[in-house]
Amino acid sequence: GFPAMRDFVQKQVETLSVDDGKDRVSVVQYSRDPAVQFYLNTYTTKREVLDSVRGLRHKGGRPLNTGAALRYLRDNVFTASAGSRRPEGVPQVLILITGGRSFDSIDEPASALKQLGVLTIAIGTRGSDPRELETITGEPSHAVSVSDFTDLPNVQEQLSSVMSTVLMRVTPLTPTVTATGLFFFVLQNSCGCKERVQFYHVPAGKDVVFLLDGSDGTRTGFPAMRDFVQKQVETLSVDDGKDRVSVVQYSSDPAVQFYLNTYTTKREVLDSVRGLRHKGGRPLNTGAALRYLRDNVFTASAGSRRPEGVPQVLILITGGRSFDSIDEPASALKQLGVLTIAIGTRGSDPRELQTITGEPSHAVSVSDFTDLPNVQEQLSSVMSTVCISQWIDVVFLLDASDATRTGFPAMRDFVQKQVETLSVDDGKDRVSVVQYSRDPAVQFYLNTYTTKREVLDSVRGLRHKGGRPLNTGAALRYLRDNVFTASAGSRRPEGVPQVLILITGGRSFDSIDEPASALKQLGVLTIAIGTRGSDPRELETITGEPSHAVSVSDFTDLPNVQEQLSSVMSTVLMRVTPLTPTVTGKNMTQLQIPRSSHPVLSEHLHHKKRGP
Template sequence: MIAHNPSYAFSVLRFDDGSIHQQLVSFVKRVSRQQPRLKPQNGLVSVDQTESTHRDIVFLLDSSDEMQNDFKAMLGFVERMVEKLNVDTGKDRVSVVQYSREPSVEFYLNTYKTQQDVSDNVQIMRHKGGRPLNTGAALQYAKDNIFTTSSGSRLQQGAHQILVLLTGGRSHDDVRNAVKNLKGIGVMVFVVGTKNADTLEIQSISQEASHAFFVANSNDLSIMEQQIFSAIEKGETPAIKSVSDDPNRRDIVFLLDGSDDSQQRFSNIKDFVERIVANLNIDANRDHVAVVQYSNTAEIHFNLRRYPTEDDVIDAVRGLSHKGGHPHNIGAALRYVKDHVFTSDSGARLHEGVPQILILLSGGRSADDIETPVRILKEMGVITIAIGTNDADTLELQTISHEPNHALSITDYEELPTAKQDVMSLLRDAFHHVEKTAPTKDFEFNRESRRY
């Protein structure tokens, strides 16, 4: 959740694993090639293609009681990083902050102007101690007190703003608002986790689920490294746009029951989708629609970027063939839309602040586990509307839906027209939920591969 992109989140057994520091240095070195220059306009940050080679780098170190034995390794990590930077030329500036219950600045971005001075002062740092671990407060502190002009930040001049967080535990407080605030001013956040760090928490609002890994030991670092460099080579840039204020700018995914049980009513299902689409404002810059069918497996019929007009979408819906299959694996279907539909490659505009909406039609109880994919979709910020027949499980629908009133019950798919007005009302309210539904991640842990 905290890192800017999941490819910037690392987990290691110990901070004295020397092989990780070179990897992180490589990231920081490459930032100037991948990050657009940022200029404030009317109080907001916008993208300018002018490239900057200046970086303001803040190290935020977990110095809680639990990390006392690891503190020396963390300082060594920072030292090796600083050795690779361009502090002496003035291109790079460095600040270090410790935190546990409260944050404490060691030195600001404009305190030291040479690599030797920075390194010398890192070496004499003493472990702060304290508990619990308030990462949210520390991130907000960095935003309010370090990434400022008075502390040496050159954000106004277009210098890249970078935060490197080293943490060994789960945050005791909420990090979402602080993360949102940092990203709002264009700060790129890198995270290295160890010990009891929550791997889900340290992930960012990811654009590609395959870019995040859990490193169980040093032998796994080479596997992650290749993926990281692949992401860099693609020239990914952070999304720092504000939340969309257009109520007709939504990404809407229909997840349709295509099981054997729905075959006789599939024409009713298609008619319902048509009726909803006819009330949207489909356009390249407004509402986008995707359709997926599921039963024991899921398959996409068209993604969010496929059809730019209402007529195109309706024609595609009318041409849908019933999938068939048994049983209802709703958990797998939810995971499928997370991995294959709510992604940048498929046209999702999550990183532009566009509401991400899932409309699920269910004619039966799920035969597989829904808990994990439901949680991850909610953490991503997806707003789910669940519509179920009498054969569906009411409690399950409420669990899947964004809020209890987003779960709608009908007797049979033939009664879908009666749910249309409720669905349209929820769709109109969707963009008001975006601020409250802070997206946190776009991934899921795979125990076999230890990959996200």
């Protein structure tokens, strides 16, 4: 049956976008032990991948140890060193094709891959064990059966259906330019797509931290708090590794009851919650507790999957005002991407709760802790309205060569107007401005300023750099190495969309091919605006998409491209938070885009009647 497997992989690879760096492919054979044919970063062109697939020779051997193969993938293939872009939020897909039952246990390695966020689809023949395949995938609908390997072409439609229920299909206004799909093949792979489609990845779960006011003033209300947490935990999917839970009490200082990675089953979590004892103490230092969460709980070592793009949720229940300042630690959690919901009693300060959450609708009030069950519906509503990450890192790269001296004021005004639409003050958006001619000059980095006023003051004060020739390639390379980096404030490792807006008035004197390709591989969405002095083909090469290259006759016409720019911006990959405690392949949820979302995205989507 191996030739049929090999042909099936070949057909799937032909549907992928390998040449432009969007998709990466790996193939692994296994029997007693696994053997990598090639890793995700071995080949960078479709021709190389197909040549390797066509040359596959049957490995042979026995027995069939599927568990060992899955464990090997986790430790050696779904890793950054092997080319996995999981830390960058690129979906990880494993397609297993097998003809028999495993001789070793698949439970632990299959669970480990689920916790890693890998979507597994298993295709088995009549010699396979259907229950074993369902355990490996975690979803019965992801386990596909064929009578024989020669029937693999017949599961194309079923495989497409499985893929479309797990990854949200979108119809972008223009083709996407970010890495939106990593299709990973074991033995043989399949994206399940008859045509090239784009997807948004829906994280398979969330990390939920409960922060409970355990000060002296809440002693009588603590049992109600404990019951409330218990009821929330019962709605989560802990057993399958989708959701993780942590509980922290605090008064003068915080005390962790258990971390996000302490327990792996719902029963363990519930037993620990039922056994909670009131901490006691005073005063109530909410600021110190929030700071502690940032440094000790929302961390990878404590089980947080934030670097993998898993939504981070904090539910604070408190009965009083904080004795210390909450401003800086609350802001730090927002910048970390934590969604905070605060529930307070009549002894709490509503304005303080709103400051902690950053959104008035996320601050919920009850008269007493015994009324907590009544806010269940309101809590669900709050969770459902925060569905799209509103953050973005925007870098403006401005042609400041001698030829643009007269047009520079128009460029500066255009940047100013764009900045005015962004949400800088609350830490959602970050901005950087770089001028260039012969060489680039950073005006300010993504982490230089934290308020819109500071950014706008700096933009208004921009002075034309001057110089020649125009080396756009060198400028793009500089951005990759010095601006789109964590040290310069880029939140790319956290999954925040990276956007570059290039405004130029001429042709580059150096090559733009390699640095433009490097930015694409980094996942940067580039929009290029050029005048009649620019080379349209060069701009298209830089952006990777013709529709992302915008033309104006002169810099004074920049205001006229606002609508076109909004259209292009709406294709930026948006991180999605599940509306219900768990999003499964069988039940995709409808997303709501609140009017408070990113102005450019929200206005365009609502005005054009487009949904996510």
